[in-house]
Amino acid sequence: MSSRFASIKGVLLDLSGTLHIDNAVTPHAVEALKLLRNTGIKVRFVTNSTKTSDQRLYAKLSKLGFDLSPSEIFTSLSAAKRLVQQRNYRPFLILEDEALEQFTDINQDAPYNAVVIGLAPSKLDYKHMNSAFTALLGGADLVGIHRAKYYASAEDQLSLGPGGFVAALEYAADKKAVLVGKPARAFYELALADMGLLESPESVAMVGDDVLADLGGGAQELGLLRALVKTGKYRDGDESKAEVPLDGVYNTFADFVDAVVS
Numbered sequence: 001m002s003s004r005f006a007s008i009k010g011v012l013l014d015l016s017g018t019l020h021i022d023n024a025v026t027p028h029a030v031e032a033l034k035l036l037r038n039t040g041i042k043v044r045f046v047t048n049s050t051k052t053s054d055q056r057l058y059a060k061l062s063k064l065g066f067d068l069s070p071s072e073i074f075t076s077l078s079a080a081k082r083l084v085q086q087r088n089y090r091p092f093l094i095l096e097d098e099a100l101e102q103f104t105d106i107n108q109d110a111p112y113n114a115v116v117i118g119l120a121p122s123k124l125d126y127k128h129m130n131s132a133f134t135a136l137l138g139g140a141d142l143v144g145i146h147r148a149k150y151y152a153s154a155e156d157q158l159s160l161g162p163g164g165f166v167a168a169l170e171y172a173a174d175k176k177a178v179l180v181g182k183p184a185r186a187f188y189e190l191a192l193a194d195m196g197l198l199e200s201p202e203s204v205a206m207v208g209d210d211v212l213a214d215l216g217g218g219a220q221e222l223g224l225l226r227a228l229v230k231t232g233k234y235r236d237g238d239e240s241k242a243e244v245p246l247d248g249v250y251n252t253f254a255d256f257v258d259a260v261v262s
Helices: 029-038 054-063 076-086 097-103 126-137 163-173 185-195 217-222 253-261
Strands: 010-013 042-047 073-075 091-094 114-117 141-144 150-154 157-160 204-208 225-229 248-250
Touching: 010 185, 029 042, 029 253, 042 185, 054 073, 054 097, 073 076, 073 185, 076 097, 076 114, 076 141, 076 185, 091 097, 091 126, 114 126, 114 163, 126 163, 141 163, 185 204, 185 217, 204 253, 225 253, 248 253
Parallel strands: 010 042, 010 204, 042 073, 091 114, 114 141, 204 225, 225 248
Antiparallel strands: 150 157
């Protein structure tokens, strides 16, 4: 094994931009995941995907050829729902219809005491944003599922993420958002605990294409080994944005796995 990763016991993997981009698998990612599993290293998937329900996400990944189980996937959408349930929120949800499926058992009647906003391209318009603003002025809490600036919607193409919309509501309503997805420390801790590695985060690598949302914040605070891949939203020079130097930069996820097993 490469000395930097010689003692790793677990790997946290980003999904969109790292293992796949929309409906296209990144180079050799399916085979690389199988190779990584064959080493005995524990694997969990941590994603800020909010455009679709967890069930639909799992079905998509399986169709793309990835070997995984639903229990291994940790999504910011499920973290948001957990928070809604814990705080007894009646949320105004700005989510795509396929993501709303995950909240059918949640009371969404007005008056709202929370606004939950994720990546929802068809819903992030003036009507929905203004309704959210009104709810916030009425005392509702603001929950940002994540605040990524942009995401990779196709190879070499970036699209606006939810971060700017979360910031707009924060500014207009003079209210700070609670963030539940990456890079919130608690989100990584859920996956670490599931692997039984919460007490030894230094033995776990986080792999992603976003130097800030995947590899900053909680990943850095916890002392995870951090590997950046040059697929998805990666752009030249992104590695220089890291507050603390990264542990590795690789062209693809498959190249990372080669470094681990070599």
